[in-house]
Amino acid sequence: MVEQVGDRAAGQLSVGVPPSWQYLFTSRFVEKLIERYPNIALRVHEGVSHVLREDMHAGMLDLAIVPFEAASPNGYVNNALVREPLVLVSHKDAQLRPEKSVPLARLDKLKLALPGKPNVIRAHIENSLARKGFGFNNAFEVDAVNLSMDLARKGLSDTVTPCCAVSGNPQWEDSVSWSPIRGMFITWALCENTARSHSPAVGEGRRLITQVVAEVVQSGTWLGADLFSQTEWAAV
Missing domain, CATH: 3.40.190.290 (D-Maltodextrin-Binding Protein; domain 2)
Known part of the structure; x- marks a missing residue:
């Protein structure tokens, strides 16, 4: 089923990531997305957190990894990913x-x-x-x-x-x-533009981001990092 969804996932995906994530996350994420979802046209925008947030709220990004904020503007959701x-x-x-x-x-x-x-x-x-x-x-x-x-x-x-x-x-x-x-x-969150949540490309991008983050943390390479579970998201 996962392979079938991957085959269908197509379209545009614009993702914002902080520069500090490049070595541990960004290269791995891009490599896996290209390999699994060749029909997704990926755009990666790297920038400091306040610039990514501005671009996200301007509708330029589908997904962005930014510092967690409890109150999201209408049309955007934040799910805590990891604390480091x-x-x-x-x-x-x-x-x-x-x-x-x-x-x-x-x-x-x-x-x-x-x-x-x-x-x-x-x-x-x-x-x-x-x-x-x-x-x-x-x-x-x-x-x-x-x-x-x-x-x-x-x-x-x-x-x-x-x-x-x-x-x-x-x-x-x-x-x-x-x-x-x-x-x-610092607690990092995955911010999503809900106007784009229906897109298969955005859905697969979201799933792959959480998967790669979990893999890196569980490998022990990311010192001091702790994952947030779905239950913890609701409590943050």
Whole structure:
């Protein structure tokens, strides 16, 4: 039956994904979709979270992976997918370790390279530091994950990113050091344009996204990540 549905799935599918998901998720998702559903015309749009949300609400995307929001605009639904740690990334000599978390105080007055407002991670870090009475120093506004990571690698600044950007990623594992920030997490959701839910291409895209996310988390490659079940979706 699955093979028959796959054969029938056709049409346009436009998906938005954050840049931090590229290594662990995006390439695998695209490869599997092309292999299973050759009649789907896929468009992948990569962008920071607030840009993806704007594009989604403008009707440019069918599905988008964005930070979870409890109240969705009319015509859109959000289902929580996975929660993961936010991590501090620095140069190799900083000797941060994935298995040892650091307190939020470690970021006090630290020179950071983070996206500009209204980015969710930027706001979360800035607000959390303010509540604790710590100083926030965003030395560079960088809406590009690889650039902020490279600045950290060179010791020009540090950055905070979702764990998926560095966990198991050979591009960075030998050139930077990183640690989870204690108590700091981000919950990702799959946002869907309900006006497009009837499309077989959108339905198969939705199913494959949840499948690939589950496979990556269960493989253990995505450190600290926890899946949301269907029951948990209703309770979020």
